Amino acid sequence: MGLHVCLYVPNIIGYFRALLVLIAWCVFSHPDLFLPVYGLSALLDGLDGWTARRLKQTSRFGAWLDVVVDNFGRGMLWSMLYDWGWLVASLEWCTFVCNHNTRGAQWKSSFTESPTWVRAVMAKGFKTPPGVLTIAGLHGMPVWLYGLQHNVLSQFCIPQWLQILGFLLLAAGRLLCLAVEMWCILAHIKHLTKDEDEEKRD
Template sequence: MATPRFQVLWYVPNVIGYIRLALLLAAWLTFDIPMLFLPFYTTSIILDGIDGWAARKLNQVSAFGAWLDVAVDCVGRSLLWCCLYQWGFFIACLEWLVFVCTHNMGPAWRSTTAPWWVEAVMAKGFKTPAGTFAITGLHVLPLWLYGHVKGVQLYSWHLPPTVHYTAILLLAAGRALCVPVELWFVWNHVHFLISEKPGPAT
C-alpha cells in the first residue's frame, strides 16, 4: 500500500495524466496514420480538460499534478512540432525552456510583476481576448498544421482554401503572440539567477 507521501501519485487527475502520456505514445507510433493518430491525440486533449475538473471535484489538487499536467501538454506539442518540421524543435525547446523557468518558481510565476504587454496576455488566467488568442494559437496551431501536412480535411471542414489558410495565419499569429511573453519569462528567470546572492563556499 502506498505511503501517504506517495499517495499523490495515484490521485485520479494524475492517473489521467499517465493515461494521456500513454495516448501520446500511441499517437507517436501512429503519426503517419491520421485515422489512428487523431483519435489518440484528441483523446489526450479531451482528458486535459477533465483532469483539472477531477482535481477540483475530488479535492486532489497537488503541486505534482500541476507539474504533470503542463509537462504532458509540452510532450504533446513537442511531438507534433518535431515530427512535422525539421525546425520544429526550436519551438519545442522554447516551450520546454519556459516550462523549466516558470515551474522552478512554483505557483508564484503567475503573480510575477510583468510588463503590461505580458499581463495583457496572462490577465485573468489567460481569459482575456489577447490571452485566448495566444493560448488558442499555442495549442491548436500544431494540430491544425498536422491536418494541413497530412492532407486531413477534418480541420477545414471542406472549407475553401482561403478560409483554411486564413485559419493557419490567425493561429500562427496567436502562437507568435506567445513568443515575447515566453522570452520575457526566460529573461526574468535568468535575471533572478544572476541577481541571487551566492551561497557559502563549501
C-alpha cells in the same frame, strides 16, 4: 502529502494522456488514427483539472504533470512535423523550467509585476482575448499544421480561404506566445544573475 498524491485521479488521467501521446506518435502518419488519439489526450487535458477541483485533489505534482504532458505532446508533434520542430519544443521546455523553477505550481497567477502586455495574456488564467489567442496558437498551431500537411482540412471540406485564415490567426497567437516565452526566459535569467550578485556581496 506523500507518494499517494501520485495516485490521485487527475494524475492517473495525466498518465493516461501521456500514454495516448505515445500511441499518437506511433500512428503519426495515419491521420484517421492520429487525430482521434491526440484529440482525446487534448480533451482529457481539461478533464484532469476539473476532476482535481471536484475531488479536492489539487497538488503541486498534478500542476507540474499537467504541463509536462502538454509539452510532451506538443513536442512530439512539432518534432514529427518538421526537422526544426525540436527548436519549438526546446523553447517550450525551457520556458516550463524557468516558470516552475522561479514561480512554482502557481506560476499562472504570479505575473503581477510583469509588463502590461504579459499580464494581459496571463490574466484570469488566460481567460482574456489575448490569453485565448495565445493558448489557441500554442495548442492549435501544430495541430492545424498537421491538418495542412496531411490534407486533412481539405478532406473535411474546409475551404482554402478558411484554412489560410485559421493559419494566420493561430500563427499570430503562437507569435504572441513566443514573445511571452522569451520574456519569461529573460526574466528567469535576470532572477538567476541577480541572486548571484547578491550572494557575492554577502
